[in-house]
Each structure stands twice: as structure tokens, then as C-alpha cells.
Amino acid sequence: MAFYRCNVCNVFEYDPARGNSLTGIRPGTEPQDFPDDWRCPICSSDKTHLIPLPVPAATARHEIPCPTCGASISVSVAPLPVEVTPRYLAAWARPADDLEVYMADIHTMAATGESIMEPMRTKKPVISWDDILIKGAQIAKxxxxxxxxxxxRTVIGPRASRPLVIETPVFVTHMSYGALSAEVKIALAKGSAAAKTAIGGGEGGIFPEEKQSAYRYIFEYVPNRYSVSGENLRSSDAIEIKIGQSAEPGMGGRLPAEKVTAAIAAMRGYPEGEDILSPASFEDINNQDELKAKIRWLRDASGGRPVGVKIAAGAVEEDLEAILYAGPDFITLDGRPGATAAALKYIKAATSVPTIFALYRARKYLDGHGGKDISLVITGGLRVSSDFAKALALGADAIAIGTAALMACACQQYRMCHTGLCPVGVTTQAPELRKRLQSDISAQQLEHFLRVSTEELKDFARLTGNNDVHALGIRDLCTTSSEISGHTEIPHV
Incomplete structure (x- = not known):
């Protein structure tokens, strides 16, 4: 089968063998058979603009040694591909079924032989912050x-020699340069700086322009040890050891080859144009004693900056027991439905404890086991000020936001992050798409969102009779959900 490219945007490419789930095209469908109303997901051009690309003949080179003398010759052999009948069963194919909701995905996996990748949060139902209400004070209070x-004002790691101090409890979570474009990374840094809050650098190492633009910068320490040096640790404002994230807990990350440009390859120390895989765990962190040693080393190497540990919400109490033993300055808990640029759809859909329950359990455990002075950062599915206020009332000291920050900057939720073809220049390395995003405008929009959210947090504090957003508590909450009231101390209405 030929490959096709849109000759208007020169970005969107179509492989008939894979189809295109974003626009509802099944594997085996040629462009001439697309619906008449089909449009390019990048530039909205019609199907007539999909032009065939030349496909070079693939060959495999084999070295064949002589069993007697050991000499070898090199032979190029053309492969014999398995042919898939175009539009197999096309006359009877159905795009979906009301009862067998997994049919379309099963067809896709059967046709391609590959797992389905999905960006952003899971689409599965999740316990909602909207089921929790804030009780306005009247006369009793x-x-x-x-x-x-x-x-x-929020202090992360108050017992550290050099605590991280920000002017709002909301900051931008870790998202890597590579998964995101340079333009949006700079916008996130400038926008958060204008609001006098922090930004996480992400697992891809330090992007200099981002760090220079940040008000407070949190270095992410990952198994691949990107950008780890004494100077980089000392010039950061906090360090976070990434053990896991909720969208793919217990798994390493993957940056697809199409996003590995020369600049990103050089920063990470990997070949350009090849997938970069992150290990699922650290070689030198295999138990709580080794975690304790790592925290001590990072604390010393950074000159007393706060050192934290980030985990996906799973075995919450068991993991917190080990982390408390190791003695961090803060803990970040990533709950369901935390998002990422690309994760295996059925892994993401079936893992991690919902953020509301994870936060409640974590706060209860820390308070009951000598961890009150360890800052608790929550992330995963929080979007607006009411979510943030409820999280603070449930016991979070700070909230890290990712998707909300991207939407404030530019994200339109095309959910194409895994393709590298984001139309608005957020999750892409394609020059034609990156130039659509103007960093200064996006930075100003993020600043506005963070400032408005912080002002609304003040409103929530006042209407509950508090003069500090950190004074919000479970006493200020109620819920319409029996499930929430049955598994937390939040009373039912």
C-alpha cells in the first residue's frame, strides 16, 4: 500500500494499513473511499489533497559467514511482506457496535498487530470533584x-534548609521538552513565573530557555538521569524523584521517534529519529533504604533544596510507609485520571486509584504516622479553582496541574498528542505546527488563568470563614455521593 500526505499542510500523513482512528477511518481504507465529508485533522482540507508518497523498496542486509574459513559475505535480500487484503470484509464492516463497545479497538489491534496508544486522560468514568460541594458559612460560622x-503563600518542604516558596498553591506539573514543543514549554515557564509559582521541568532533562524563564523550577530526577549534575541540582529550587505516574504506573515512558529531533536527541544523549524509552524503575533504588540514601544524596548535592518523591496512586499506604522511612521533604501523589501525551489505552483505563480517594487516604496516613511536616502535593484530573479548593480542604498542601495549564496556553483537546501532529503546536516537533503557537500570548493566558484561579481560591476561603486557603478542611465539605461519603470523612448532604 502507498502512503499519503496532505499537500496543503504537508504534515498529516496517512497509512492505509493503519487507518486513522481520529477521523474514524478503518485500516485498509484508501483515500478515494473516504466519506465525502472527511477533512484533514490538521488543516481541514478534503480527501483530494491526500497525495501518494513514494515508498522505497525495503531490503535487509545479512552477513553470511563461511563455516570453514570464517570469511563472510554481505547479501541484500528483499523481504517478503505478509499482504493484507485491502478493505478486508469491507462490504460488511461496521465501525462500532452498541453492545460490544470494544469491537472497533479489537478490529484495529487485529489489523495492525499493535497496541492502541491514547493521549491525555482516560475516557472511562471517574469519581468526580463535582460530587463534592463546599459549605458556605452563614451564622454558626x-x-x-x-x-x-x-x-x-505556599511552602513546599518547610523542614528543608531552603524550602520552596510560591505565592499560590497551584503550580505547573512536570511535562517534558520533547513530549511538548519548545514554544509551549517557554510559555508555561513565563506564565507560571508571572503568577509567582513553580514549574516542573519534566523527565526529559533541563530545557535551558524554560529554566531561565521560570520563577521557581523543580528538577525531575528520573532513571535515565537526564541533566544530573551538581550545578543543575544547586540551581534548581526543588528536586523530585519520579517513581511513577498514574497514566502508566509501573511502566517506563516512551518518546516516539518522530518527536526526537536533533535538539532533543542532543539534550537526552540519544540518536535522532529513534524511540527513547525510559526504564520502569531505578537501578539503584530497589528498597526503602536505597531511596533514603538517594534522598540524602540529592539533598546534599543540591545544597539543601527540598527533595520529593512522586508516585502513582496504587498501594497508597504501603508506598507511603516506605517513603516516610526514606524521609523526603514532600510527596507528590498522582491519581486517576492523570494524563500523559501517550500511553497504552487499556493500561491507562485499568490502573490507579481515583485522586479523591488517594488524597484522602494519603492525608490520613501522613497525619497518623508522623508525616504532618511533609508537604503533600496532589495531581491528576484537577482543572478549575473549585477542584483546587476541594483538594486543599481534603488535605493537599499544593496542586500540580498539567492539562489545565496546557488548555490555558493553547490546547484544544484534539487528543492527537501521541501522533506528534498537534494542530496548535503544543505536543509536536513539526516546525509548520510549532510556529502557530506564540509563546508570549500563551504565557499571558496561563498567567490570567492562574491569577483568576488564585483569586477564586481566596473567595472559597472567605465564604467558608477562613483567611488562609490552607485553613480549608473537611469540615467545609459535603457530598452528594454515597460512595464518597462512605469511604471518606466527607459527610453526605
Whole structure:
């Protein structure tokens, strides 16, 4: 089969063998058989603009040694591909079934022989922050007037020699340069800096322009040890050891080859144009004693910066027991439905504890086991100020946001992150798409979102009778969900 490229945007490419799930095209479908209303997901051109690309003949080179003298000759052999009948069963094919909801995915996996990758959060139902309500003070507790100042200053790692201090409890979580474009990384740094809050660098190493633009920078320490040096640790404001994330817990990350440009390859120390795989665990962190040693080393090497540990929400209490033994300054808990640029669809759909329950359990465990002075950062599915306020009331000290920050900058939820063809230049390395995103405008939009969210957090504090956003508590919450009230201390309405 030929490959096709849109000759308008010169970005979108179509492989008939794989189809295109984003636009509902099944594997085996040629462009001339697309629906008449089909449009390019990048530039909205019609199917007539899909032009065949030349496909070079593939050959395999084999070295064949002589069993007697050991000399070898090199032979190039043309492979014999397995032919898939175009549009197999096309006359009877159905795109979906109301009862067998997995049929389309099974067809795709059967046709391609590959797992389905999916960007962003899972589409499966998740316990919602909307099921929790905030109780406004009336007479038993008096609300505060709008003129009353409310503290939003947040200290992460208060027992560290050099705590991380930000002016709002909301900051930008770790997202790597590579998964994201340079333009949006700079926008995230500038926007968070304008709001006097922090940004996580992500697992791809330090992107200099981002770090230079940041107000407070959190270095992510990962198994591949990108950018690890004494100077980089000392010039960061905090260090976080990434053990896992909720969208793919217990698994390493993958940056697809199409996103590995020369610049990213050089920064990470890998070949250009090849997949970069991250290990699922650290070679030198295999138990709580080794974690303790690593935290101590990072604390010393950084000159006393706060050192944290990030985990996916799974065996919450068991993992916290080991982490408390190791003695970090903060803990980040990533709950369901945390997002990522690309993860295996059925892994993401079936793993991690919902953020609400994970946060409640973590706060209860820390308070009951001598961990009150360890900052608790929550992430995974929080979007707006009401979510943030409820998380603070449940016991979070700070909230890390990813998808919400990207949407504030530019993201339109095309859910194409895994393809590298993001139309608005967020999750792509294609020059034609990156130039659509203007860093300064996106930075200003993120600043506005963070400032508005912080002001609304002040409103939630005042209407519950508090003058500090960190004074919000479970007493200020109620829920319409029996499931939530049955498994937390939040009372039912």
C-alpha cells in the first residue's frame, strides 16, 4: 500500500494499513473511499489533497559467514511482506457496535498487530470533584468580607534548609521538552513565573530557555538521569524523584521517534529519529533504604533544596510507609485520571486509584504516622479553582496541574498528542505546527488563568470563614455521593 500526505499542510500523513482512528477511518481504507465529508485533522482540507508518497523498496542486509574459513559475505535480500487484503470484509464492516463497545479497538489491534496508544486522560468514568460541594458559612460560622486579606503563600518542604516558596498553591506539573514543543514549554515557564509559582521541568532533562524563564523550577530526577549534575541540582529550587505516574504506573515512558529531533536527541544523549524509552524503575533504588540514601544524596548535592518523591496512586499506604522511612521533604501523589501525551489505552483505563480517594487516604496516613511536616502535593484530573479548593480542604498542601495549564496556553483537546501532529503546536516537533503557537500570548493566558484561579481560591476561603486557603478542611465539605461519603470523612448532604 502507498502512503499519503496532505499537500496543503504537508504534515498529516496517512497509512492505509493503519487507518486513522481520529477521523474514524478503518485500516485498509484508501483515500478515494473516504466519506465525502472527511477533512484533514490538521488543516481541514478534503480527501483530494491526500497525495501518494513514494515508498522505497525495503531490503535487509545479512552477513553470511563461511563455516570453514570464517570469511563472510554481505547479501541484500528483499523481504517478503505478509499482504493484507485491502478493505478486508469491507462490504460488511461496521465501525462500532452498541453492545460490544470494544469491537472497533479489537478490529484495529487485529489489523495492525499493535497496541492502541491514547493521549491525555482516560475516557472511562471517574469519581468526580463535582460530587463534592463546599459549605458556605452563614451564622454558626461567619463568612469573611471581600476586603479581608487571604493568604495563598505556599511552602513546599518547610523542614528543608531552603524550602520552596510560591505565592499560590497551584503550580505547573512536570511535562517534558520533547513530549511538548519548545514554544509551549517557554510559555508555561513565563506564565507560571508571572503568577509567582513553580514549574516542573519534566523527565526529559533541563530545557535551558524554560529554566531561565521560570520563577521557581523543580528538577525531575528520573532513571535515565537526564541533566544530573551538581550545578543543575544547586540551581534548581526543588528536586523530585519520579517513581511513577498514574497514566502508566509501573511502566517506563516512551518518546516516539518522530518527536526526537536533533535538539532533543542532543539534550537526552540519544540518536535522532529513534524511540527513547525510559526504564520502569531505578537501578539503584530497589528498597526503602536505597531511596533514603538517594534522598540524602540529592539533598546534599543540591545544597539543601527540598527533595520529593512522586508516585502513582496504587498501594497508597504501603508506598507511603516506605517513603516516610526514606524521609523526603514532600510527596507528590498522582491519581486517576492523570494524563500523559501517550500511553497504552487499556493500561491507562485499568490502573490507579481515583485522586479523591488517594488524597484522602494519603492525608490520613501522613497525619497518623508522623508525616504532618511533609508537604503533600496532589495531581491528576484537577482543572478549575473549585477542584483546587476541594483538594486543599481534603488535605493537599499544593496542586500540580498539567492539562489545565496546557488548555490555558493553547490546547484544544484534539487528543492527537501521541501522533506528534498537534494542530496548535503544543505536543509536536513539526516546525509548520510549532510556529502557530506564540509563546508570549500563551504565557499571558496561563498567567490570567492562574491569577483568576488564585483569586477564586481566596473567595472559597472567605465564604467558608477562613483567611488562609490552607485553613480549608473537611469540615467545609459535603457530598452528594454515597460512595464518597462512605469511604471518606466527607459527610453526605
Amino acid at each position: 461567619i463568612p469573611r468580607n471581600s476586603t479581608v486579606p487571604v493568604n495563598t
